[in-house]
Amino acid sequence: MSPKNITASFFLLATLFLVSFRPVENPANKPDDCYRYLTELVRSSNFPLKGFDRKKVNLLIDEDSTDSLRLKLFFDTEGTGTLGWVMYYPKERKLTNITVDPEAPVVLTFNQHFAEAYEKCKGITVTGTRAGKKTH
DSSP states (O other), X not given: OOHHHHHHHHHHHHXXXXXXXXXXXXXXXXXXXXXXXXHHHHHTSOOOOTTSOGGGOEEEEEEEOSSOEEEEEEOOOSSOOEEEEEEEETTXXXXXXXXXXXXXXXXXXXXXXXXXXXXXXXXXXXXXXXXXXXXX
């Protein structure tokens, strides 16, 4: 091997060595994934969506605090497309329908798999009761 090839090989190996120490991104912690889990959680719930395809329901996070999220349910249309409002309390795994009366929310059930995935994605520790019990 010529000195030129040895030098090139050394730089290639050194580069590969340094690149191997890059922090690995956890794909489960991407914001899009967390949003997707939250969307599927709401879609899996018993929120009254008569006449609407659950797969086409989307969420808008209207308010995101440390303990709760206020979510607008909508579908894409040229008009408003608003279907309703829910509150989600991730630490309690509680989902409520606040569309009719925010002062008298209706507790909803949902698929726990999506709650667990959302918690893991956001690094949330669950406490208290698990109100939204539903399995698929």
